[in-house]
Amino acid sequence: MPIHLDISHIDRLVVAVVIGEVTPDDILAVAREFTETGAQHYRKIIDTTVGSAPVNEERLAAFAAFARSDSRAAFRGPLAFVVDPARGEHAEKFAELTAEERPVKVFHSLHQARKWLNEVAKVQPRR
Numbered sequence: 001m002p003i004h005l006d007i008s009h010i011d012r013l014v015v016a017v018v019i020g021e022v023t024p025d026d027i028l029a030v031a032r033e034f035t036e037t038g039a040q041h042y043r044k045i046i047d048t049t050v051g052s053a054p055v056n057e058e059r060l061a062a063f064a065a066f067a068r069s070d071s072r073a074a075f076r077g078p079l080a081f082v083v084d085p086a087r088g089e090h091a092e093k094f095a096e097l098t099a100e101e102r103p104v105k106v107f108h109s110l111h112q113a114r115k116w117l118n119e120v121a122k123v124q125p126r127r
Contacts, residue, residue: 002051003030007039012077013117014044018051024059031063041075043117046091047082047110053090060090064097078103078120080113 002020007013016030034040055063079098081091085108095104103120107113 002026005030005033007033007037007042009039012042012121014039014042016044016046018046018048018053020051022051022053024053024055024063027053027055027063041077043077043121044079045082045110045113045117046079048088048091049082049084052087055090057093060094060097064094076102078105078117080104080117081106082110082113083108 002018002022003026004017004019006015006017008015014034034042034044079095079102081088081095081104083091083106088106088108091106095106098104105113105116107116
């Protein structure tokens with residue numbers, strides 16, 4: 001699969017790295033895995049710096065609706081996208097569509113994304 005997913009239950013952190021071109025089905029599979037593993041409330045980083053997802057605004061709205069449809073949607077944790085500055089429009093649009101639902105922000109640096117996630121997290125990692 002072109003999305004590598006690492007779920008750390010101890011740190012309450014999900015890191016998804018998009019490698020190459022992903023399809024809408026790939027994205028939905030990852031969203032389902034968040035739900036199936038109980039990681040909706042975890043902090044999430046989605047790194048798209050070396051990947052791409054050729055989706056339109058209609059598809060992005062469908063992804064947002066899918067995430068909202070989960071009975072635990074109100075408990076979704078903060079989401080940080082890490083994007084290539086030259087092509088982060090999909091992440092920015094998704095962030096705009098879901099900004100009222102949970103903390104979500106787009107970054108150009110993994111370091112800054114992690115720092116922000118730690119600052120806004122309601123559920124802190126176990127240490």
